Amino acid sequence: MLTHLTIALDMMGGDYGPRSSIPAAVSAVNKHANLTLLLCGSEKLIRERLSDLDSLNHPRLIIKHCSEVVTNSCEPASALRNKKSSSMRVALELVKSGEAQACVSAGNTGALFFMAHYVLKMLPGIKRPALISAVPTEKKQPVYLLDLGANVHCDAETLFQFGVMGSIVAGQAQNIDKPKVCLLNIGSEEIKGHDTIKQAAQMMKATPQINYQGYCEGSDMFSGKADVIVCEGFVGNVALKTCEGIAKLIMYKFTKALKKHVFYRLLALALRPIIKKLYKRVNPDQYNGASLVGLRGIVVKSHGNASNKAFLAAIEEASREVERCIPEKIQATFAQITAKPEHSSSSLEN
Structure with missing residues (x-):
């Protein structure tokens, strides 16, 4: 088990934004002593919600101010080009830089797919990422x-x-x-x-x-x-x-x-x-959190209308995937498959 986990959260995504993500974040750090959360979004709104929950100065809740939001109506291609300072993009960039080990967002699924694909890139040999859930x-x-x-x-x-x-x-x-x-x-x-x-x-x-x-x-x-x-x-x-x-x-x-x-x-x-x-x-709610697998980083997509409890479940799913080293194990398995031409997908297709 990892001694410490750091996860970046898109606080502005989904139908409820900080109304759902902030209580979930507070619950998560109170429940898991080894967890730090990077809260990406409007500093003003996040501080107000944290203050309401008496958690403004929690040492493992770190605010990362973002000036833009990817709305549910935003076209994925437009979000990728024009929303570089959005809470979704910043959360993904934190994973890319290594400051966070995973990202969780309840935002626009298409935009998250495009941004994650662009920012994190695919694991070697994998064509497309996939959303998977229990x-x-x-x-x-x-x-x-x-x-x-x-x-x-x-x-x-x-x-x-x-x-x-x-x-x-x-x-x-x-x-x-x-x-x-x-x-x-x-x-x-x-x-x-x-x-x-x-x-x-x-x-x-x-x-x-x-x-x-x-x-x-x-x-x-x-x-x-x-x-x-x-x-x-x-x-x-x-x-x-x-x-x-x-x-x-x-x-x-x-x-x-x-x-x-x-x-x-x-x-x-x-x-x-x-x-x-x-x-x-x-x-x-307990199954909330579809993982975008096949990328060089861990991205978990929460339901857009997720409740506080459901968003907490998505955070915990991201934590489990970090501990299980899912991207590394996917990469190792594909390397094993492609090392044997008789079992490779390309040879089977021909």
Whole structure:
């Protein structure tokens, strides 16, 4: 375990900005004695919020004033060109310089992707970064889903690389030697899917570093069949947000049903411990923090509408990735794969 961690936070990103990120930052340093946070954003707003929480002079909360903000409506290319003094850009530059070991932002996903790609660069041999996050399953262990929207369209080699990176992240997070990897498809039969999916499947089959288990369907996502599920960013983003919508619908229907009859309310009181335990398992806040893997640094993307608790979860996810040395392990694995031509993705593609 590292003796000390330093993480840069984009305090201005997301729907709530400092209203969410400041309480989360205060909670994080109070909870973790080895953590220092670099707060990137408007010094005036940050100082005001810290003062409200009696944490203005906390020695492990260091303000880095930024004069610009990347808004949710800002075009990624424009943000990259014109927002060099933004809280998002400064947080990434702190990672590049080595002053911080990771960055967390709830800001514009497209802008974060472009900026992180430009500032931090890709690890050797990796084509594109991918967003990966844990999703709850029927079993104790979650499944890691990627890509969640960083890359709308992917070729076979990119999907193959996602499989390798996802396997490393899941293996380190769950202490699994050979995480089970599946490709998300319209059917489990080998004849299903388009050529890109089929080519990626062949690459994974031929690579011993991947414990490839074949195709899985959307209905398999929560079954625990796989430890890692690989898909294009368009598919992954839609799948994840659909799951979140279904979870909210179930909670809404459940709450509405409880209000209809006094018997249901009494029953709910009796079942309260079970309900709380179940909600804790599926509460999306604890899974907040999608990692942008494949870069020469650690970047964690928080939900734009993250609560204080959810933003804290993203900070803690960044801390865990620093301790697990995820970029270094991804680089080492790709070096191992490309050192053997018979297993390299390029030779498999030809």
